[in-house]
Amino acid sequence: MSGMLVVAGLGPGGEALITPEVSLALAGATDVVGYIPYVARIPVREGLTLHATDNRAELARATHALELAADGRRVVVVSSGDPGVFAMASAVFEAMEQTPHLVSVTVQILPGITAMLAAAARVGSPLGHDFCTINLSDNLKPWDMVERRLRLAAQADFAMAFYNPRSASRPHQFVRVLEILREECEPERLITFARAVTTPEERINVTTLAEARAEMADMRTVVLVGNTATRRVGRYVYTPRQAG
Amino acid sequence: MSGMLVVAGLGPGGEALITPEVSLALAGATDVVGYIPYVARIPVREGLTLHATDNRAELARATHALELAADGRRVVVVSSGDPGVFAMASAVFEAMEQTPHLVSVTVQILPGITAMLAAAARVGSPLGHDFCTINLSDNLKPWDMVERRLRLAAQADFAMAFYNPRSASRPHQFVRVLEILREECEPERLITFARAVTTPEERINVTTLAEARAEMADMRTVVLVGNTATRRVGRYVYTPRQAG
Known part of the structure; x- marks a missing residue:
């Protein structure tokens, strides 16, 4: 099992603060996973499935995203700000640690403007x-x-x-x-x-x-x-x- | 005297990490001011004057940028990373403090991905x-x-x-x-x-x-x-x- 999971920072809110790197990853995604208000920032399009979950569910959300990636989907987990600053990146690695068959998933973190x-x-x-x-x-x-x-x-x-x-x-x-x-x-x-x-x-x-x-x-x-x-x-x- | 000075973060180096907000400011600039290797990242074009200075000259560079802005030029000071993290933003405010007639310049800081x-x-x-x-x-x-x-x-x-x-x-x-x-x-x-x-x-x-x-x-x-x-x-x- 392999697969690739992108964890992307959407910045603090303004669209002009989303890096081109993140926009490109979102344009190529089949699945976007995240907390409801962040997923709401992603435009709906054909071929893209949005998975919006509640704020308290970070670890379950991260495990679900890793599983989708392991199944071969092109998954982007969206965070506000920067994923590595009090956001989803650490939750993804915690999920990986708790679910050893997901360790082979390649995780790419795309930085963002933190608040x-x-x-x-x-x-x-x-x-x-x-x-x-x-x-x-x-x-x-x-x-x-x-x-x-x-x-x-x-x-x-x-x-x-x-x-x-x-x-x-x-x-x-x-x-x-x-x-x-x-x-x-x-x-x-x-x-x-x-x-x-x-x-x-x-x-x-x-x-x-x-x-x-x-x-x-x-x-x-x-x-x-x-x-x-x-x-x-x-x-x-x-x-x-x-x-x- | 008024004027407006933009201080923009170019991020750590990769072009895909420059925010659209910063790209837009650069596209509208008449003058770009900064340390030599950062100014070297800005494409030359008609109507744009590049002012590249040495690393040790932050305060003189900041004063020069404020003066150009006060003269009505559309000036962008470029920093690597984020301007507010060990970069040019504080130097601009130090220069302003030392040169009271420049206090009326409006300064806009555009954040970037810090290293x-x-x-x-x-x-x-x-x-x-x-x-x-x-x-x-x-x-x-x-x-x-x-x-x-x-x-x-x-x-x-x-x-x-x-x-x-x-x-x-x-x-x-x-x-x-x-x-x-x-x-x-x-x-x-x-x-x-x-x-x-x-x-x-x-x-x-x-x-x-x-x-x-x-x-x-x-x-x-x-x-x-x-x-x-x-x-x-x-x-x-x-x-x-x-x-x-």
Whole structure:
């Protein structure tokens, strides 16, 4: 059994941010597999089967995609952003690990513009020095690991990008994140809330740690925290290359 | 004085990774400004002036680009990768800060595929959990800050991406980086050296911390270090979504 599975990043939302490499893979696909809103971005055409599944079903979705590929279909798994950043690529390899007869499938990952890069571009260059990228959801890790990483990241003076900062089922956790940042960082620290960036629902809000409120974030928001040197120039937020 | 300056990411090298948004901006430009090898990627055409400058001249290049924009030219500054990740975006805002009459120029940043995402995609999904991104050059920061960040990042169990790991003028520093990682991490830790990814000179090498040697990196290499859970499945390297 062999076959080939493509895992493609659709970028943050805007069609002009989809790479030609990804568009070409989609044009040649017989099957597109993914979370409902991402599959909804793929135009229907003859010869293409769309497999849209719910958000909680990543591992089952990945196994199904590998099986379709092993059967000789030309399958593209679609992710938003970049598949390797809190998206479908790791789920595909987890599925492969759990289903040894699927290890012979060739997997090709096609990178995409991940949300933090699009969000940073909208306000200037807040990630222009060393930075870290943290998924604030505790679905897949203990919450105390999130707290520990936040403190170490602040102590390292990393700029920070947060994915999945706040959901209806755990609104208190982002309140706690802001508390920890207030313990570790100065009140003037610049924070950007970038919601649904490059989509018609885009909403950008630049504020300070002192003024930040948990309600400024939801699950469609990426949060960017500057480092100690991050500042404003004109209408922009930027982190200088020089430090120390 | 007003004007508009576009700062565009050309991605890691492959033409199929340039977003349509960036291609459109380049098609409408009267002037393209950038480091020599990036400007060399732009096709010559009538009505387009290419301004190629040396690598050390980022701030002068950024000021020149802002001035051209203020004069009403349609200027695109080209960066490799993403302009906001160790590239030209922060230099443009530094130039703006130092030259107050240029603050009225509108700056539009167009994101690109940064090298770490293309490198990760080539080997699987090594950045599939929380990670940090560190520029190992000490041109713009004290070396002890690099060492301190490395240790804190390892203690936080971040996967790591290193840019500019090693140059001819400071070969000893990447030796020191490997020493620090050996003090903080287990010898089986997976490391990927990805050189000139998506170009004809691409060379990928996956090894362990025990087997890693400083000579495996140069200035065209991105280095990806896994976290404690990063492992191989089949031909791939991946970091599971689940931790702890």
